[in-house]
Amino acid sequence: xxxxxxxxxxxxxxxxxxxxxxxxxxxxxxxxxxxxxxxxxxxxxxxxxxxxxxxxxxxxxxxxxxxxxxx
Numbered sequence: 001x002x003x004x005x006x007x008x009x010x011x012x013x014x015x016x017x018x019x020x021x022x023x024x025x026x027x028x029x030x031x032x033x034x035x036x037x038x039x040x041x042x043x044x045x046x047x048x049x050x051x052x053x054x055x056x057x058x059x060x061x062x063x064x065x066x067x068x069x070x071x
Contacts, residue, residue: 002068009061013054020050 002031024043 013057016053021044
């Protein structure tokens with residue numbers, strides 16, 4: 001069960017990273033083609049939200065693994 005749980009968390013992390021990288025690249029291409037600062041701002045917001053979500057998942061993973069290790 002522990003291995004399945006961590007495999008699911010790793011899969012979620014990989015999917016979040018992959019989709020966020022695609023969105024960041026799309027927004028950067030749009031911003032570069034339009035010479036638009038809002039596009040760069042949007043790409044930065046996506047990158048920061050990616051970092052926040054991954055940090056949250058990592059903390060959750062650490063807390064749950066500590067709980068499972070103790071029990």
